[in-house]
Structure formats: C-alpha cells, structure tokens
Amino acid sequence: MANEIEAEYQKAANILNKAGVFPYPxxxxxxxxxKFNIKxxxxxxxxxxxxxxxQTMEQLxxxxxxxxxxxxxKVEALAKRGVLFNQPNSKGVTVYRLLPIARQLEYNFMxxxxxxxxxxxxxxxxxxxxxxxxxxxxxNQERFESTLKNLPPIDRTVPILENQETGDGxxxxxxxxxxxxxxxxLPTQKIKELIEKYDDIAxxxxxxxxxxxxxxxxxKQIELTPTCFTLGKSARHTSNHGFSTLVSKEEALKILKKxxxxxxxxxxxxxxxxxxxxxxxxxxxxxxxxxxxxESLIFPVANATNYLSSIDHDxxxxxxxxxxxxxxxxxxxxxxxxxxxxxxxxxxxxVCAYFCPxxxxxxxxxxxxxxxxxxxxx
Numbered sequence: 001m002a003n004e005i006e007a008e009y010q011k012a013a014n015i016l017n018k019a020g021v022f023p024y025p026x027x028x029x030x031x032x033x034x035k036f037n038i039k040x041x042x043x044x045x046x047x048x049x050x051x052x053x054x055q056t057m058e059q060l061x062x063x064x065x066x067x068x069x070x071x072x073x074k075v076e077a078l079a080k081r082g083v084l085f086n087q088p089n090s091k092g093v094t095v096y097r098l099l100p101i102a103r104q105l106e107y108n109f110m111x112x113x114x115x116x117x118x119x120x121x122x123x124x125x126x127x128x129x130x131x132x133x134x135x136x137x138x139x140n141q142e143r144f145e146s147t148l149k150n151l152p153p154i155d156r157t158v159p160i161l162e163n164q165e166t167g168d169g170x171x172x173x174x175x176x177x178x179x180x181x182x183x184x185x186l187p188t189q190k191i192k193e194l195i196e197k198y199d200d201i202a203x204x205x206x207x208x209x210x211x212x213x214x215x216x217x218x219x220k221q222i223e224l225t226p227t228c229f230t231l232g233k234s235a236r237h238t239s240n241h242g243f244s245t246l247v248s249k250e251e252a253l254k255i256l257k258k259x260x261x262x263x264x265x266x267x268x269x270x271x272x273x274x275x276x277x278x279x280x281x282x283x284x285x286x287x288x289x290x291x292x293x294x295e296s297l298i299f300p301v302a303n304a305t306n307y308l309s310s311i312d313h314d315x316x317x318x319x320x321x322x323x324x325x326x327x328x329x330x331x332x333x334x335x336x337x338x339x340x341x342x343x344x345x346x347x348x349x350x351v352c353a354y355f356c357p358x359x360x361x362x363x364x365x366x367x368x369x370x371x372x373x374x375x376x377x378x
Contacts, residue, residue, distance in 0.1 A: 009034050012046045013101070016083075019053045020100030021152075021273060022299075025136055029128040030101065036122055037081035037104050045074040046083070046098070054097040080241050082107025087233045105129075109207035110228065110243040115214070123214035130291070134298040137374055144300060144373075151371050153304035154273050155292060158191050158266040158282070159350035163359055170353045171362035173310060187275060189306055191256055191266050194279060201252050202235035204228055204244035208289040208296075221286040222262040227255060234280040259284035265327045265349040267292070267303075275304045287327045294328040294345065297374045305370060307348030307363040313338045315360035322352035322361060328372070344370070 009031045016034075017023040024030060038046060048064035049055065055063065060071050075096060078084040082104040085097045099107075105126045113119045137144055161170050188194050195201065203226040209219045218224065226245070229252060230238045238244040247255070256266070264284040271277040287293045292301045309331075311322075318337035330345035331352060339352075339360075347370050353361035 005040065006031065008040075008043050008047075009038075012038060012043055015046060015050050015053070016098055016101050019098040020102070021154075022100075024101050024129075025132055027129075027132055029125055029132060033101070033104065033122075033125050033129060036125065037083055037108070038078065042074045042077055045071065045078065049098045054095055056093055056095060060096055079237075082243075085237055087237050105211065106207045107238070107241075107243050109210045109214075110204035110238065112205055113210065113214070120214060123211055126211060127215055130298050134374065137299050141376075148300045148373075149371065151300055151302040152273065153275055153302045153369055155267045155269050155283070155301075155303055156187060156275050157303055157305040157307070157347045157349050158194060158268050159189060159305075159307050159348055159363065160260055160266070160354040161190065161350060161363075162354065163356065164261075164354050165357055166359065168359070170350060171359075172307075173362050173364045174366075187268070187270075187279070191282070192253060194268065194282065195249050195252050195256070197279075198231045198235070200232055200235040200246065201249065202230045202239040202244035202246050203252065203255060204230070204238060206283065206286075206289070208291055209286065212289045217289070219286050220288045221264065222259070227259055227264070227284045229255075229282040231279055231281060256282075256284070260354065262286075263325045263327075263351055263355065265347070265351060285327065287329070292372075294330075294372055294375075297372060300371065300373045302369055302371045303347050304367070305348040306367050307350065307365060308343065308368060309341050309346050309348060309350075309352055310362045310364050311339045311341055312360045312362070315358045317358055317360075319357060321355050321357060325351050325355045327351055345372070346370070 010026065012034055013026045013030055045064055048060055057068060061068060064071060075084055075086055079086050083099060085099055086094060088094050108122060162168060163170060205226055206228045209224055213224055230244055239246045264286055267283045267285050268279045269281040271280050285293060287295050290296055291298060316338045318333055320333060322331045322339050323333060327349055328345045328347060330342045331339050334340045348363060350363060353363060
C-alpha cells in the first residue's frame with residue numbers, strides 16, 4: 001500500500017513539472033513536500049491535469065469524473081497550499097491551473113507563519129529541495145553553462161531613479177550604440193507608474209526572507225515584514241487564500257519607499273515569465289536571502305533590465321557605499337580607491353546611485369539581459 005501511494009505522488013510530481021519552465025528533480029525530498037501540501041484524498045484532482053494543466057470546471061468534471069461540489073472542495077484545499085490557481089479569465093470564466101512545485105515555497109512562506117514544528121519541517125524540506133537543485137547544477141556545471149547562455153529572463157529590474165540625499169533624479173545616459181526598434185514598447189521603468197496600473201494590489205511576506213528566518217538566517221537588510229506584492233488577478237488569488245492582504249496604492253507606495261531605504265531591489269515578474277506580458281508580482285529583493293541574488297543563487301537565472309550603472313571617477317571619493325549596497329556585488333574599489341562596476345553582474349537597479357553621497361553614479365539606458373551562474377564550486 002505504501003509503495004502504491006508513493007507511486008501516486010511520483011505521478012503527481014511529473015504532472016506538476018509540466019506547469020513550469022524547468023522540470024524539478026523528483027527526489028524523496030520533492031515527494032515529501034508534495035505529501036505535506038497535497039493530502040492523499042486530493043491526489044485524484046491533481047491527476048486530472050495530466051493532459052492539460054489549465055482547465056475550466058466543465059473540463060475538470062470530465063477529466064476527473066468528480067462532481068462540481070467535490071472539485072470545489074479539493075480546489076480550495078489545494079489552492080491554500082500553493083498547488084492550484086483559481087481565478088476568472090478575461091471572459092469571466094474561472095480557470096483552474098496547476099502551479100509549479102517551487103511555487104509552493106512562495107505561497108506557503110508568503111503568509112506570516114508561526115514557529116511550529118510543522119512549519120519548521122516544511123522550511124527544512126524546502127532547504128533540502130534547494131540544495132538538491134544546487135547539486136544538480138554543480139554535477140552538470142559545464143553543460144548548463146554552455147546551454148543556458150541564452151536563458152530567457154524570469155524577472156525584470158524596475159530601477160530606483162532618484163538620489164536619496166538630494167531627491168533629484170538620477171542622471172540617465174542614452175546608449176546611442178544600442179538599437180531599439182521604434183515599435184518596441186518597453187515595460188514601465190518607474191515603480192510608481194507600475195503600481196498605478198493596477199486596481200488590485202496585495203502584499204505578503206517575502207518568502208525567501210521568511211524561509212531563511214525559519215532556518216536561523218534572518219535578513220541582514222530589513223526586518224521580516226510584508227514587502228512583496230501580487231497584482232491584478234494574482235492579488236485576488238493570493239488574498240482570497242490568505243497568502244497576502246489587499247492594500248491601497250498609497251499603502252503600496254509607502255512600503256516600496258521603505259524597501260528602497262533598506263537597499264532592496266524592485267523586481268517585476270510577468271505572466272508566464274514573458275516581459276512583454278502584464279506584471280503579476282513585484283518582489284523587493286535583498287542580497288542575502290533572495291534566490292535570484294548572486295550570493296544566494298542556486299541555479300542559473302536571467303534578469304531583464306533597461307539600465308547599466310556608470311561611475312564618474314572625478315566625482316567618486318571611494319567611500320565604498322556603493323560597494324556595500326550593491327545587490328549583486330558588482331562594484332569594487334580599484335587600486336586608485338575609485339569604484340569600478342563589473343558590467344556582466346550589474347542589473348541596473350539604481351541602488352548604488354540612490355545611496356551615493358556624491359551623486360557620482362548615472363544609469364546608462366538600453367535593454368540588456370543579465371545571466372548569472374552560481375559561483376564555481378570550490
């Protein structure tokens with residue numbers, strides 16, 4: 001009987017892997033996470049998504065053989081564990097969509113969690129899951145580095161465009177060498193304008209920071225507080241299921257300002273990880289906890305940005321503020337005690353320019369994709 005149940009969870013993992021762009025390794029840890037979030041009595045609904053990970057109620061009734069009442073009960077249980085997304089589409093029809101396995105980490109740790117044995121266990125399981133992904137990269141490092149050089153971006157940097165001390169706008173330099181097609185519409189580069197686009201905005205805890213706090217590694221930049229946003233349909237989903245709380249645009253902007261003061265980086269996430277589609281979330285990332293930061297990287301990631309920092313050595317006094325604040329450790333002091341930017345690591349977030357006391361840092365405008373690999377294994 002135990003082997004049969006294990007086999008069912010293995011099948012569920014294979015189906016869930018179809019929901020993401022990256023198939024996660026199915027290990028004992030992966031299966032234990034699924035056992036934690038998917039009760040045995042709800043496995044049959046997961047199995048109904050075998051052929052199509054996105055279905056309407058009528059389609060689900062046919063694929064599962066369950067009644068609408070039974071489906072809705074199971075949907076509610078799975079949605080509350082980050083396994084399933086259930087929101088109406090643009091035509092008002094509710095679509096039920098499976099979420100990738102890693103999304104369960106995001107949703108489970110987006111709501112404020114009590115320090116219980118159960119939550120401790122889940123935190124440790126996701127830590128083991130991340131370590132296994134890191135080991136997978138290192139065991140195939142050369143192959144990954146050669147095949148993932150054109151990795152599509154999973155997030156987009158939304159820069160800070162003013163200096164903290166003066167309140168003046170950061171100097172923007174147009175890169176004349178980069179040809180941008182005239183018909184290309186760049187997503188908004190101002191966080192305030194991005195927030196203004198949406199009527200529904202919800203805020204929850206940063207899952208990376210809360211996860212690390214459970215592991216005994218609290219964030220070095222900001223206290224654990226709601227800082228990460230879901231937008232539109234995603235805001236309605238996360239707030240409906242207790243992962244987040246709806247806030248006004250004014251409240252959202254106050255939180256974002258607090259994030260900027262802490263040196264966090266605004267990162268927008270788009271529908272289906274396509275930066276040409278609408279934003280679904282804005283994370284405010286620290287360099288010590290967030291899984292897309294160079295220090296915490298477990299797998300190659302790509303970031304879309306429209307800027308690159310530029311340091312004026314005549315104005316730079318070598319104070320080291322930008323070195324300390326840089327999200328990706330992309331700035332160093334050279335032999336002349338002047339700040340030097342490492343282009344391939346810079347995601348153009350503007351944090352260095354925001355904190356620079358001498359206003360010595362500008363941003364060069366021009367679309368780029370920055371691909372980061374975990375550091376070489378020692």
